[in-house]
Amino acid sequence: MTENTENTDNTDSSAAEREGTLPGQAQYQDPEGAAALEEAILAGQEGRISSQELVARICESELLSVGRLLDEKDPASFQALVLKSPEGDSAVAATFTSAGRVPEQIREKAPVMVKAGGEATLRSIGAGYGLAINPGSNLGLELGPEGIAAIVAAYDQAAANQSAAARPNATGSADETGSAPQAQ
DSSP, X not given: XXXXXXXXXXXXXXXXXXXTOOTTOOOOOOHHHHHHHHHHHHHHHTTSSOHHHHHHHHHHSEEEEEEEESSTTOGGGEEEOXXXXXXXXXXXXXXESSGGGSOHHHHHHXXXXXXXXXXXXXXXXXXXXXXXXXXXXXXXXXXXXXXXXXXXXXXXXXXXXXXXXXXXXXTSOOOTTSOXXXXX
């Protein structure tokens, strides 16, 4: 039995092989979603989309949080990596658009990756903490604690408004379409 060692070209190796996944863990791959979020970040930096549009894209996207398990047998013991922002006074939760964006030095300190929706990620950040997406990258951004709180409050208000609009009016005379019942 011989091994094929002639192909040294990495272009056709899978991302999982290049990323070095942990045994028993599936490699996170969402190149289309990551590229779309990175394009939105770039568009926001260049002023092609509003900050509200960028926040909506972040909330609609999936982010990778990196960290460690405090108890290797308990996934609920995940402790996210928190970085001190060089530009600000607040610590930030480090997230990434794709596994390929996680620098090697961070992988060594925070080898576990957890994928979650952007809105869920924002909601999971404790008071006083910010969020960094792709820290250190030109396709990254940082949101301070006040920004996180404002985004979560705005989403909560929008959900409350939508819930109130879906309820029938006080007289109970409107049907599901909001129109009065028809006489037969």
